[in-house]
Amino acid sequence: MDTLATKRRERGEVTPADIDPFLSISTEELLYQLSSPKPSIRTCAATVLSSRKGTEIADCLCQQLKNEQKLYCKIAISNSLVNIGSLSVQPLLALLGKIGRNQETGIPQKGFNKISYPLPRDIAARILCRMGGGILPEVFAFLENERQPIELEQAIDVIGHIVYTSKLTIDSNILIQIADKYSEALMVQFKIIRCFSGFADDQTKHFLYKQLKSHDLGLQFEAARSVVLSGLDLPVDHCKWPEEVNAFIKQLTKKSSGRKKPHR
Numbered sequence: 001m002d003t004l005a006t007k008r009r010e011r012g013e014v015t016p017a018d019i020d021p022f023l024s025i026s027t028e029e030l031l032y033q034l035s036s037p038k039p040s041i042r043t044c045a046a047t048v049l050s051s052r053k054g055t056e057i058a059d060c061l062c063q064q065l066k067n068e069q070k071l072y073c074k075i076a077i078s079n080s081l082v083n084i085g086s087l088s089v090q091p092l093l094a095l096l097g098k099i100g101r102n103q104e105t106g107i108p109q110k111g112f113n114k115i116s117y118p119l120p121r122d123i124a125a126r127i128l129c130r131m132g133g134g135i136l137p138e139v140f141a142f143l144e145n146e147r148q149p150i151e152l153e154q155a156i157d158v159i160g161h162i163v164y165t166s167k168l169t170i171d172s173n174i175l176i177q178i179a180d181k182y183s184e185a186l187m188v189q190f191k192i193i194r195c196f197s198g199f200a201d202d203q204t205k206h207f208l209y210k211q212l213k214s215h216d217l218g219l220q221f222e223a224a225r226s227v228v229l230s231g232l233d234l235p236v237d238h239c240k241w242p243e244e245v246n247a248f249i250k251q252l253t254k255k256s257s258g259r260k261k262p263h264r
Contacts, residue, residue, distance in 0.1 A: 012039035012072030014047070022048045031060050039070040046073065050080035058084050062091040065123065066099055074123070082130045089135050093142045095124040096158075097150035104153070107190045107218035111225060111248040115256045117164040117197065120157040129161040133168050140174055152178060153191045160195030164229075172196065172204045179207060190222055197226040205232050212241070220245055228252045 005013075022030065022044045030052070033045035046064070049057050058081065065077045081088040097103060102121045112118060120126050128135060139158050147155075156175070163170060175192050182188040193211050196204045211223035212235065224245055227234060234249065 008072070009040060010070075012043040012070040012076070014040050014043045014072070019044050019047055027052045027054070027057065031057070034060060034064045039073050042068070042070070042073045043076045046076035046080050050083040053084060053087065055087050058087040059091050062088070062095055062124075066095060078123070078127050078130075081127050085131070086135070089128070089131065089138050092124045092128050093138065093155070096142075096154035097122060097124075097148065099123050103150060104187070107186060107216065108221070109218045111221035111245070111252070113225075113248065113252055113255070115229060115252070117161045118194070120154065120161060122154040122157070125154040125157050125161075128158045129165075133162055133166050136162060136168075136170065143174060143178060149182065149185045149188050152182065152185075152188055156188070156191040156195050160191070160198060163195070164198030168198070170199075172199050172201055172207075176203050176207060186216065186219070190219060193219060193222045193226055197229040200230045200232055204230065208232065209235055217242065217245075221248060224249050225252060229256055 018040060022033075025033075025045075025048070027049070030045045030049050033041050034049075036042050036045070042064070046061060049061060061077050061081050061084075065074065065081070068074050068077060081092065100123065102123075104121060120129060128139070136159060139155055142155055143152065156178075159175070162168065175195060179189060179192045189211070193208065196208055208223050208227050208230075211219050212227070214220050214223065220241070224241075225248075228249060229252070
């Protein structure tokens, strides 16, 4: 085995031949092997558990995800949680903002000029995004309870990513309420602005127009981006905005011209 392959193995990479012996192992033993000191064994156990349904399995996979350090083990756990489906949603929501320190902590002061929705940096949020629109009622219910701002930010990322990429039409009311409640939490405001790139109702329009007048250039950039991507008309006074914001709008409008916009 060459050096590169050895390093991948140390990070938990396995082959189908490695997984085969685990197919006949009991669920109880597989759950035990999730905490094996050998990364390859953890990957095999997590992979096979994707076909074993149950709340305990989802809970154990999430617990291991919280502690896991090896790349291929994380990938196997993530894939299994997606395959398990609805039973994974609640334990994943409980992990939002709690794994690692990769979440965004500052508002970018330059416009994001891609028309795709940015992939969340929080690993639990990334997994939830892969589960589609069927989980949105549970994510909105999560938002309606008292939460720390970092938890809200990740949940809003999940909603925004699913709505934008799946081209869904949903009510923005709960998000507007959160924006009002957390008006001083700028990162929450930023995440809602970004989320609204897939919304086009009147409440969204008024909210984004207000954010376009923000004194924070990063919020202004993001509001301009969401107005363009959602297909809303630009306010008549946009010519008064900073030159760099208008240049950004022009560039993004050209890129997004062929994208189907949300229903109003």
